[in-house]
Amino acid sequence: MSGMNIDSCIRCGTCCRKGGPVLHHEDKEILRAGYLSYRHLVTIRKGEPAFDPVWEEVRPVERELVKVRGKGGEWTCIFFDEENSSCTIYEHRPLECRLQKCWDTPALEGLIGKDTIVRADIINAGDPILEVMEMHERECSYQEVEELLDSLSGGGKNPQALARLNELARKDLAIRLYAIRDLGLDEDYELFIFGRPLFKVLASRL
Ligand code: SF4
Numbered sequence: 001m002s003g004m005n006i007d008s009c010i011r012c013g014t015c016c017r018k019g020g021p022v023l024h025h026e027d028k029e030i031l032r033a034g035y036l037s038y039r040h041l042v043t044i045r046k047g048e049p050a051f052d053p054v055w056e057e058v059r060p061v062e063r064e065l066v067k068v069r070g071k072g073g074e075w076t077c078i079f080f081d082e083e084n085s086s087c088t089i090y091e092h093r094p095l096e097c098r099l100q101k102c103w104d105t106p107a108l109e110g111l112i113g114k115d116t117i118v119r120a121d122i123i124n125a126g127d128p129i130l131e132v133m134e135m136h137e138r139e140c141s142y143q144e145v146e147e148l149l150d151s152l153s154g155g156g157k158n159p160q161a162l163a164r165l166n167e168l169a170r171k172d173l174a175i176r177l178y179a180i181r182d183l184g185l186d187e188d189y190e191l192f193i194f195g196r197p198l199f200k201v202l203a204s205r206l
Helices: 026-031 093-100 129-138 142-152 159-182 187-194 198-203
Strands: 041-044 049-052 059-060 065-068
Touching: 041 187, 059 093, 129 187, 142 159, 142 198, 159 187, 159 198
Parallel strands: none
Antiparallel strands: 041 065, 049 059
16 A cells, blocks of 8 residues: 655644744744734743654753743644644744645754744843843753752652752742732743743653
């Protein structure tokens, strides 16, 4: 039996179910035009473990990435319409989606990790949230998280490392709460501003 040959997108939705695209500088235009907003985004902080499409495994990311988030707790892109197997922003979809050719992966592979944006690229300079983000990076860095997790690997007991991870997870939540309650940050922007809560990331690692 011969396999099906595909040379154009048949909108099967396979790539949209694997997760939303990482944003590149070219995508700032769709943000400016309002087709994408902070509420559609999630940040993967530097050093955070995430699926790496080149290595096809979960590993700490080398640089901060901003991506279109999934639906609820799922990977499927927030803009994917299951019923019609279509993209609800198809005419204005991000660069990676336009280059996504499951029948011709080199087109996308050439783009991975290049010219990607960070949060500060799409937040007004002078916005007070930038200082809170810096504090969050300082106080709850993934570098420290990884070092602590390393010290726990191999099965050895290390109550101090566990206590410190606990403290970091609590600090992460406290900073989010401070930004929402005291600074009036829109709750829908939390995943973009601070990334996934540390306790959730840790839950998948411990
Ligand atoms: S933005 Fe559209 S094309 Fe891109 S992954 Fe989401 S649903 Fe698919």
